[in-house]
Amino acid sequence: MLLSNGEDQTQLLPSETETQVSNSDSVEGLLLVSKVYTDVAVVPEQQNNEIQHLISNLQREVEELRLKQRVVDGKRRQALSKILDIKGSIRVFCRIRPNLSKEKRRNYEPVSAESERVRVKFGGTRKEFAFDKVFHQDTTQESVFVELEPILRSAMDGHNVCVFAYGQTGTGKTFTMDGTNEQLGIIPRAIEELFCQASMDASSSFTFSMSMLEVYMGHVRDLLSPRQSCRTHEPLIKCNLNIQTDPKGLVEIEGLSEVQISESAKARWWYNKGKRFRSTSWTNVNQASSRSHCLTRINIFRRGDSSEAKSETSKLWMVDLGGSERLLKTGARGLTLDEGCAINLSLSALADVLAALKRKRCHVPYRNSKLTQLLRDSLGMILLSSLNCKYNQLLRRK
Ligand SMILES: Nc1ncnc2c1ncn2[C@@H]1O[C@H](COP(=O)(O)OP(=O)(O)OP(=O)(O)O)[C@@H](O)[C@H]1O
Numbered sequence: 001m002l003l004s005n006g007e008d009q010t011q012l013l014p015s016e017t018e019t020q021v022s023n024s025d026s027v028e029g030l031l032l033v034s035k036v037y038t039d040v041a042v043v044p045e046q047q048n049n050e051i052q053h054l055i056s057n058l059q060r061e062v063e064e065l066r067l068k069q070r071v072v073d074g075k076r077r078q079a080l081s082k083i084l085d086i087k088g089s090i091r092v093f094c095r096i097r098p099n100l101s102k103e104k105r106r107n108y109e110p111v112s113a114e115s116e117r118v119r120v121k122f123g124g125t126r127k128e129f130a131f132d133k134v135f136h137q138d139t140t141q142e143s144v145f146v147e148l149e150p151i152l153r154s155a156m157d158g159h160n161v162c163v164f165a166y167g168q169t170g171t172g173k174t175f176t177m178d179g180t181n182e183q184l185g186i187i188p189r190a191i192e193e194l195f196c197q198a199s200m201d202a203s204s205s206f207t208f209s210m211s212m213l214e215v216y217m218g219h220v221r222d223l224l225s226p227r228q229s230c231r232t233h234e235p236l237i238k239c240n241l242n243i244q245t246d247p248k249g250l251v252e253i254e255g256l257s258e259v260q261i262s263e264s265a266k267a268r269w270w271y272n273k274g275k276r277f278r279s280t281s282w283t284n285v286n287q288a289s290s291r292s293h294c295l296t297r298i299n300i301f302r303r304g305d306s307s308e309a310k311s312e313t314s315k316l317w318m319v320d321l322g323g324s325e326r327l328l329k330t331g332a333r334g335l336t337l338d339e340g341c342a343i344n345l346s347l348s349a350l351a352d353v354l355a356a357l358k359r360k361r362c363h364v365p366y367r368n369s370k371l372t373q374l375l376r377d378s379l380g381m382i383l384l385s386s387l388n389c390k391y392n393q394l395l396r397r398k
Pocket residue numbers: 096097098100167168169170171172173174175176286288289290291321322323324
């Protein structure tokens with residue numbers, strides 16, 4: 001439709017708009033209308049050329065800015081890698097759980113806690129432990145998560161990353177990793193953050209997929225499997241997935257469900273579905289004690305925006321480990337006792353692997369447990385462990 005001037009244009013307006021322009025503001029109204037109905041075809045040729053020129057200038061500027069952003073992104077990645085190298089590929093944090101009102105006895109209460117060390121008293125002696133950072137009793141879930149953000153960025157930059165919570169039963173591992181509806185933990189926050197960072201990154205495009213599994217009594221169970229009956233009453237063999245390592249050392253789990261996640265709400269839906277099938281039961285120490293190690297994996301597929309850019313895949317593992325247990329104290333019997341023993345065994349295998357990695361040993365005993373086999377290609381790069389205070393064997397003693 002071609003329109004030449006404002007006066008004619010008012011006849012073509014919808015009736016509601018006509019009413020608006022017929023009042024005392026009609027002159028302003030007409031100006032507005034003429035803008036709305038202007039067709040580019042009536043722009044004189046000279047102006048048209050100017051506009052085309054402006055557009056191509058802007059396109060050039062956008063291209064230049066993209067190039068600059070790519071350079072800045074490259075530098076940022078290098079800087080982040082350096083920072084993580086300096087800080088160490090394995091970082092250990094301690095989170096001190098507040099005493100719960102229902103608890104009668106105060107075990108291993110910290111005598112004092114500073115920003116990087118904790119002194120605890122037990123068995124008549126005082127012991128001191130050092131960490132990369134200590135989160136005090138009143139630390140919020142958000143503050144814990146903020147410490148992890150560079151690690152997530154590193155996962156998005158193409159590194160395999162593993163974050164896990166380790167500690168005695170009842171010390172708040174599930175609270176830290178999963179949280180509650182009011183106080184979201186690391187996993188739901190990380191899911192949100194990944195999508196947020198992906199939407200802000202103009203130089204790459206990202207897609208994500210998700211898997212969830214548990215290591216229960218030495219068997220690997222798919223928590224997102226459509227066969228939701230993968231529970232204790234099912235023969236375990238059905239839920240015992242095989243772990244394969246390819247010649248490059250990359251780990252793959254045969255038959256594990258992997259769901260595409262296009263938005264954070266969908267990811268949260270799958271996560272909530274998966275965690276419902278995790279094995280938990282009552283013990284003397286924790287009413288809803290995890291009886292397995294629960295692993296959430298997000299595969300990150302990244303593609304740069306230049307034509308020669310290769311696509312990269314990385315993994316972010318978020319692991320809520322089963323609690324190390326003093327079997328007498330938990331009052332475990334029968335199956336619960338067997339579960340506790342299996343958890344303790346695999347945790348000690350994990351401690352061996354971490355010790356070997358930390359000391360840069362040439363032999364790392366990954367094969368000693370399913371847990372360490374699963375995390376084999378993600379432990380070497382960055383491992384961050386969130387601990388909950390009470391004594392435990394991963395602490396570095398001073
Ligand atoms: N920082 C915290 N603030 C408030 N409550 C907490 C905190 N950490 C843990 N809790 C509470 O302590 C109890 C035990 O925590 P949780 O179940 O997370 O322990 P866990 O280490 O995962 O135990 P398990 O190894 O037996 O599964 C829960 O009721 C939880 O809500």
